[in-house]
Amino acid sequence: MAAVQHLMGLAVAVMIYLLLRRAGLPGWAAPLVALPVLYDAYQIELEHLLMSEALFTFLIAAGVTLLLWRIRTGPPWWLALPAGLLLGYAVLVRSAGAPLIPVILVCLLLRRRGLRAAAAFGAAAAVPIVSYMAWFHSVHGGYGLTCSDGLYLWGRTAVFADCAKIRPPMHEDGLCLTPELKRQGHAPGHLIWRSEAPPRVIYESTVGPQADKALRDFAIRAMLAQPGDYLRTVADGVGKAFSPERFPYPTAATEALYHFPSDPQVFPGARAGAAATRPCWTP
DSSP states (O other), rough: OOOHHHHHHHHHHHHHHHHHHHOOOTTTTTHHHHHHHHHHHHHHHHHSSSSSSSHHHHHHHHHHHHTTTTTTTOOOOOHHHHHHHHHHHHHHGGGGGGHHHHHHHHHHHHSSSSSHHHHHHHHHHHHHHHHHHHHHHHHHSOOOSSSHHHHHHHHHHHOOOOHHOOOOOOOGGGGGGOOHHHHHOOOOOHHTTOSHHHHHHHSTTTTTTTHHHHHHHHHHHHHHHHHHHHHHHHHHHHHHOOOHHHHOOOOOOHHHSSOOOSSOOOOHHHHHHTTTSSOOOOO
């Protein structure tokens, strides 16, 4: 698996190089732009792990390569169609890729004579997504891609949520962070896994239908009651994603695992039990 993922990483760099050459970048400059994908320590580390990032990145790069292959005239429908399939499947690998679909559709529609390409892309992207949602409905009784979005939304908003302002209903009041947890300042991606986090204390499974609905509702109330705090949280996350600086995030110990060590490094054992109680698979 690691070998296959390394090949995916190399393929991403090759696609970047080919697109830049087709765009007119000279032969000496195009490889320089692809170097971060080839030599970034985080990227190499991810290709060693049994996680979804390598496949997710490869699918997006392949889809975007097809869309930009005819960079001056825009993609014909027969290139937009496989690009849609690839990016639609990428959404199933990691649901965080979902915003790419409407963004690309708008970009295609804004191009002159882009209607056929947009229609082919949209229809193709819908095939894997709609098929998966239909299967999800047959198993879980509701249309969706995951039943853990409530937990992640709660983690993103709980760090700033002021229950005196959002006034949650009684059955959600226990989801507010205790003063002690707030003082500890856990990052959202770390908070949701802590055993003392309210959802893990209240619910037997944090990804069950009841928990998912309550956690999502709590998060939406927090966003509406404190829009400024939510926007600052989003801006901070986007800034970290695009900053050239490496942050000790979500914890210094986790981030340190992605450095090239001077001595052999052994990863800690995964926490048991989290996946065993999940009633549905979460991409």
